[in-house]
Amino acid sequence: MEYIIIALVVIAVGYSFLKKDDKKSAPVKKAPAKKSVKKAPSVAELKKLTKVQLLEHADKNNIKVKRSGSKAEVVKTIASHK
Numbered sequence: 001m002e003y004i005i006i007a008l009v010v011i012a013v014g015y016s017f018l019k020k021d022d023k024k025s026a027p028v029k030k031a032p033a034k035k036s037v038k039k040a041p042s043v044a045e046l047k048k049l050t051k052v053q054l055l056e057h058a059d060k061n062n063i064k065v066k067r068s069g070s071k072a073e074v075v076k077t078i079a080s081h082k
Contacts, residue, residue: 040082046075054078 046054051071058065058078065077 040079043075043079046078 041057046057049057051074054071054074055065055067057063058074061078061081063078063081065074069077
């Protein structure tokens with residue numbers, strides 16, 4: 001009779017440890033997202049944009065352009081930026 005009680009206690013303790021391990025299991029790590037490399041727009045693509053769109057593009061890409069310059073100057077500055 002004592003052996004049965006001891007066996008039940010051992011089973012209960014073992015079961016509780018297994019349940020704790022399930023909760024503490026390491027989280028599944030996702031592979032890092034690949035950064036898509038955007039190629040710089042061509043001069044022809046830049047010429048299709050308005051000056052406001054060009055200035056927004058320059059701001060997003062940290063390109064310093066002369067805001068008072070003509071659209072052609074802004075296109076030239078953006079196209080020459082690397």
